[in-house]
Amino acid sequence: MKKMKAEELAGILNAKLDGDGDIWIAGIAAPEEAREEDLIYVEAPKHKERAEASRARCAIVAEGMRLRNKTTIAVKQPKLAFVKAAEHLLEEETIARGIHATALIDASAKLGTGVAVGPYAVIEANAVVGVKTQIGAFCFIGRNAQIGDSCRIFPRVTLYADAKLGDRVRVHSGAVIGCDGFGYVYDEGRYRKFPQAGNLEIEDDVEIGSNATIARGSLGRTRIGRGVKLDNMVHVAHNVSIGEHTVIAAQTGISGSCEIGDHVVIGGQVGVADHCRIESGSIVGAQAGIPTGKKIRAGQTVWGTPARPLERFKRQYAFFERLPELAERLKRLEERVK
Amino acid sequence: MKKMKAEELAGILNAKLDGDGDIWIAGIAAPEEAREEDLIYVEAPKHKERAEASRARCAIVAEGMRLRNKTTIAVKQPKLAFVKAAEHLLEEETIARGIHATALIDASAKLGTGVAVGPYAVIEANAVVGVKTQIGAFCFIGRNAQIGDSCRIFPRVTLYADAKLGDRVRVHSGAVIGCDGFGYVYDEGRYRKFPQAGNLEIEDDVEIGSNATIARGSLGRTRIGRGVKLDNMVHVAHNVSIGEHTVIAAQTGISGSCEIGDHVVIGGQVGVADHCRIESGSIVGAQAGIPTGKKIRAGQTVWGTPARPLERFKRQYAFFERLPELAERLKRLEERVK
C-alpha cells in the first residue's frame, strides 16, 4: 500500500478537492469497513448517508455532492476515478519473487529479465516468457508456449504446449489453457478422436478466471481478443474467436467455431451452441441459450432459450405468466358461444 | 475401519436390538455389495426384500420392521442412524501424515500441533494453520491465510492470500478459495479492473466441493456461514453472504453481493444474478434463474427462469404444455363466431 496526500490524489485525478488536502490516504475500502486513512467513493445520492457515517476522512464523490466533515474529490465518474486511485494506491500482490530453486525450467526455455517463477513450477522446452512476467507455484507451462511481458499467472495454472499469450495477461488459479477440443468422429459403434492439432492465441490485457478452460483449435486456431475478460469457470471450445473487449460472466460455455465480436457482453451460465455468430456490441442475458448456427445482430440484446430479442421475450413471457387467466377466458367464451 | 459388536452399536445409537447382538460389524455397504460383517440400513418397506437378500448380518431398520435371518437395530430415522454408525465405524482417510520433507513452509507461518502437510505443498508467509489440520499435496496456502483446527484440505487446493477458514472445514481437490471477483469499470473503449481488495471468511464445518471457486470481497467481504455445504463446481462471487447450514448443489453460480439466508436449499445449475436476497428456509429448484435484485421470501419454494413460486410455475407450465390445444380451440371459436 502506497501513501499519498488527498491533494496529490486530486491532482492525479485532475479533479476538484474540497476540504483539507493535507490528510493522508493509505488505502481503499467500502464506507462501512474504512479506517480513517482509507479512501471511499460515493456514486449515487442514496449512498450519501453511508458515506457520511464512515470513518474515512476522504471520499471521491460525484460533482455537486457535499459530505459533512469529509475531504471530497469531485469527479464526473466516481467509480472510475476510484479505480484509477486504487491503481496508484495499491501494489499488485506478488505471485512469485525471483526464480525459486525448485522451479524446473528447461534449458531451452527463454525467460525475459525480471521474470519470477514460483516454487515447483514447471516450464518445458522452448517456452518463452516475457519480461517481468510472474508465474505462480505449480504452474505447468508446456512446450513452445509463449507468454508475453508483465503477465500474471497465478498458482496452479496449466498451459498446454504451443499456447500463446500476449502482454499483461492474467490467468487465475486452476485455469486450463490450450487443452484439447471436444471432437470425435463416429466409426462403427465407437468414437475416434478428431485431431486437436491447432493453436491458441490470447491477446494483450486478457483476464481469465479461476478454473476456466480454453481449448486450442482442432485445426486452425482459437483466438481470445485484446482486453477480453472471462469470469470463473467459463468454457471456450476449439476454433472460437472472441473479439476485443468482450466480457463473459461465470459458467458460460461457448461451443466450437463460434465467432463473437468486439465489446459483446455475455451474462453468466449462457450456453452458445456451435457455429454461432454474435456480432459486436450485442448483449446476451444470463442463462440464455443460443442454438447452433444462430446469428445475433450487432447491438442486439437477447435473452431466453432459444435466445430472442429481449423486448420480444419479455412480451411473450408476460403472456406466459397470464396463461391460466387466458385459458379461463377462452373457456368462458366457449361456454357463452355455445 | 473399526470393529464393534452389534450390541455395542445399538447402545451407541440408543436403539433396540433384535436378534444376535454378539455378531461383529466391521464396515458399511449397500445391501447388494455387503459382506457378512458390513452394516446396511433399510428406510422404506419397499427395500425390505433387497435387505433380506443381502449377505449382511446386521441392518438398521425403521421401528416396527422385521428382517428374516438378520440382527436388526430399530430406530426412528434409519438413514440418520446409519450415518452416526458410520462415524463410529469408518476412519477418515489420511490426507497427509506429518510434515512432508518437500513441503515448503515459510518460516513466519504458524502451524498448530498435529498439523500434517503433504508433499510439494506450499505455505506462504504469515499463514496460520490450526491444530490437527491436514493439508494435501500441491496445496497453495497464500500469505496471511488462516485455517482453523481439524480442517481437511485435499490435494491441489488454492487459498489466495488472506483467506480465512474456520474449524473442521473440508475443501476438495481443485477448489480455488479467495480469488479475485469479476469487476471492471468501462473507460474509453476498454475495461479497467475494479480493485479486488476485500476478504473472505469461511466459518466452521463448511464443506466445499471439487473445482468450486469462491471470490473474496472486492471491498468488504465474502462470507460462507457455518455448516454450509457447496457441491462441485459451485461458483460464489465477491461480496456474497451465505447464511448458516445452507446447501447448494453442483454447478450453481451466485453473483456478486447476493445475500442468502440460513437453511436455504439451492439445486444444481441455478443462476442467481447480483444483489439478490434469498431469505432463510427458502428452496430454489434446479436450473432456476433469479434476476438481479430479486427477493425470495423466507420459506418460499421457487423454480424456473425467471424464478417464481413453484405452484405458480407449475400452473403456468401446465397451460404451456396445452398451448397447441388452446390455440386450436381459439381457432374453432373464431370460425364459429364468424
Add this chain to the structure above:
Amino acid sequence: MKKMKAEELAGILNAKLDGDGDIWIAGIAAPEEAREEDLIYVEAPKHKERAEASRARCAIVAEGMRLRNKTTIAVKQPKLAFVKAAEHLLEEETIARGIHATALIDASAKLGTGVAVGPYAVIEANAVVGVKTQIGAFCFIGRNAQIGDSCRIFPRVTLYADAKLGDRVRVHSGAVIGCDGFGYVYDEGRYRKFPQAGNLEIEDDVEIGSNATIARGSLGRTRIGRGVKLDNMVHVAHNVSIGEHTVIAAQTGISGSCEIGDHVVIGGQVGVADHCRIESGSIVGAQAGIPTGKKIRAGQTVWGTPARPLERFKRQYAFFERLPELAERLKRLEERVK
C-alpha cells in the same frame, strides 16, 4: 510428425488416388492454414473452392469430387478417413518421459514397463499403473488407485484413493476423479455427512475433459462405461452409471444415482436430476433439464426444462412465440361476442 507419400496413405485408407501419388505428406491442417505438405479434407461440395485455394497438394475428398491441381484420395467418409490419416501422421504429444527424479512414488506402488511420470507427480501407496501409461506433472494418484495400460493423464489431475481406470483412458488437466459425493442427512439443525465409502470404475477408452469432476459411489459404485467421452467441466455425481460410447458435452451435470445407457448423446449445460434413467440411443438437447426420477425412453430426443420430446417442445414453443397474437385474437373475439 511422420512423413509418407500420398500413395502410401491411399493404401492405408484403402482408397482411390487420383493425381501424383509420389508427393510427400507431413502434416494435417485446415485448407486456409495448410502448407504444401499438409493433408486437408473436403466433405461437402460447398467447401470445394476453399480446398482448391489451399496450398496443400493432397486432399481427402468424397467419392466423385475432383479438385484442380491436387492429388486427391477419394473415400466414402472424408472426415473419418482424415481422422484415420491423422492417426498415422501425428505422434501423440509426450506428457512425460521416464520417471522424473522429483516424482514421489510410494515403494508399494506398482508401475508397469514403459510408464512415464512427470515432475512433482505423487503416487501413493499400493497404486497400480499399467504399461506405457504417462502421468503428467503435479498429478496426485491416491492410495490403491488403479490405472490401466497406455493411459494419458495430463498434468494436474487428482485421482482420489481407490479410483480405478481401464486402458487407454485420457484425463485432461484439472480433472478430479473419485471425489466425495454430495450427500448429507439433516439432524437437528445441521447436516451430517453421509459416508462416501463407495468406489469408481472408469472403463477402457474413456476421455475426460479439463476440470471435470467425477464422484465415487457413496455406497456402491460410480461407473463410466467403455468409450465414453466427457467434455470440460462435466460433473458426474455419486452412484451414476454411464453406458458405453455415450458422449456428454461441456458443463453438463449428472446427479446422483442416474442410469444412462449406451450411445446416448447429451448436449452442453444439461442438468439431469437424481435417479433419472436415460435409455440407450437417446439424445438430450443442450441446456435441457431432466427432473428427478424421469425416464427418457430409448432412442428419444428431448429438449427443454422440464425435458420433453423435441417435436412436442417445438410445437409448444411455436405457440409460445405467438402468445401475444393469440391473446390479441382472444380479446377481439371477446369484444365481438359481447
